[in-house]
Amino acid sequence: MASRGHRKQRWCVQQLTPLMEGPDFGMENQDGNKKESSWEIIREWFGMERSVPPGGSSFSSSPPLYGSGNVSPAKMQDLRLLLGVLGCPLAPIPISNKPISHLHIKDIPIETSAAYYIIQQYLAATGCSKQQTCAKNMYTSGVVKLIRCETEISSGKSVRTMGSRSGENGCFVMWQMSPGMWSLELSVAGNKVVAGSDGNIAWRHTPWLGTHAAKGPQRPLRRIIQGLDPKSTASLFAKAQCLGEKRIGDDDCFVLKVAADRAAVMERNEGPAEVIRHVLYGYFSQKSGLLIYMEDSHLTRVHSTENDTVYWETTIGSSIGDYRDVDGVLIAHQGRTVATVFRFGETSMHHSRTRMEEIWRIHDVVFNVPGLSYHSFIPPADIFDTEQKLVSP
Template sequence: MLWWHYLPLLLQETSSAQYILQQYIAASGGLKLQNSINNAYAMGKVRMIASEFETAKKVTRSRNSSKAAESGGFVLWQMNPDMWYVELALGGSKVHAGCNGKLVWRHTPWLGAHAAKGPVRPLRRALQGLDPRTTASMFINARCIGEKKINEEDCFILKLCADPSTLKARSEGPAEIIRHVLFGYFSQKTGLLVHLEDSHLTRIQNNGGDAVYWETTINSFLDDYRPVEGIMIAHSGRSVVTLFRFGETAMSHTKTKMEEAWTIEEVAFNVPGLSIDCFIPPSELRFASVSEASELPQGQRMKSKTAAAAAAAYHAKVAQFQKSHESDTNNINWTVDV
């Protein structure tokens, strides 16, 4: 009967998480206002401010000054239910990605067009203070695991783990996703999301060889919340993405770290004229078997003049930076969302 002693704790973790999410929804503008939004648009700027590459023998660091930092921009469109499209560009590279509510896809200069395996999932950048309703729904089954200070601000921590069936659905071939955890840090003072930590671990089993592990961690810090048509939107922030490879031998690990800072220039809701045609996947994915496609998004389309500022993907820089330091990456198709 000892489980009775732990039941109150489990119930407390769940009920506390629900209370935190209720406060977050209220602080973000309220459920009624959020449910009145059918579509949304956001445009922002991004700067790559630091990079680091580490091996067992040396560490190479680069920190750009405000003038030397590579700059770009991005434009994001969303529409109910579960449709989104984003264009990002930085340092001469451009990434398009989208979801038509059924299929997540992506186009990158180094991989071309690819469709994601597994269930439809939201765009990470939208969770970085741009879409409180989707953020709240993401954490609906989370647990409150404690408190922590983030930038001198007391926060509640919500933890969400992907279930085994989702991990299996997103795995492909020799690449097995064995863990995906999301942590949300919500301010006790304002109720808003101020920090997001997204981590997943992938195991690559080579033919007859040792397994190689890739751990991807993205830490995002959200700032400058201001109301837009009554909805609280984070107008600036920064993200640190870390790619850690290990497994073969004790001295063969590599770690790549990139840091970006972004600002939001423009946000609008219920944009007239936006239709489902704007979220149609590329033809090569529409008419191909999804099961034959590789992992993650591509994009095309969106010819609105407002989208002319297209752009910014630190993932493009991560891939290029990693490639310049390491010739053998086991041909992994990275599944880091834009």
């Protein structure tokens, strides 16, 4: 398997900051040396944006991506942002290892009991309720198109927009063993993001940042719960609250909400970055019972050395559709994701809003792949050495 081959590599190690689930701008300087704080780079990135004249490029000094060829520096930096936000984000909370049991409605809030019955309808609609045995594992392959970001920068009364809507095509393969073992390889424009989890540690490797381990509780890959694995999705929303109803397109939907608790959120804090909240909303069609839209919101507060505070809010909304039968289970085969990264300060008039898109389509889904075992999900050896900043090849 491809994931086994990665264990032989010696990768750069650095802790995964909360913003790794949002933008992660260039972490290397022109000499290829690692910088200590990704937040310093982010501030520099937005400082360059504000100083660029209309029509100019804000990325002329950006370091190159691997395999970038003749791609312009601006497009390369946009691609980093796209892969950082949309490549392999994680859900807010862990998936319960326990099967969803019958709910005793006595002394249970109506919001919780309503969510329970909506999830039961979802399992029935996808065909999971009829499955006598669970699939041992799953293989998925598909294609993606990442559409480059547009950034709106506001400074007081003036607002200007930068960027273009050109896109890059790519593909991905993913393996999963229920509930928490997964491996993902995503390749776009000659740049590959590799991520995985062995059920205890979630990690990610990018060409420009090396290998990182996610802090906090073990959480599932967002791609898995957006229509690819209905049982994992149901487990994630097992303790959800029903907020009511909302219309999405032509569908009237029930809205379910799950959120990371305060203790879990605090575990993900790192240095000057403090995660404030991470919330996930699922929109289940009243007509079909299927999940057709999902949105999560992730807010981080960053304290700088200049005693100013900057907030980063990343919102990712995914339309999910084209459900097809695969061995008796309805699996979503296409969708569209729109992500927005909003940066603002407590006192500053300056703020920016960056928008990006992903269009994805599933080509193949196979359950119970022969030979796939937990050995296929072992993290790179270097990920266990959190004290080591850089590992020589």
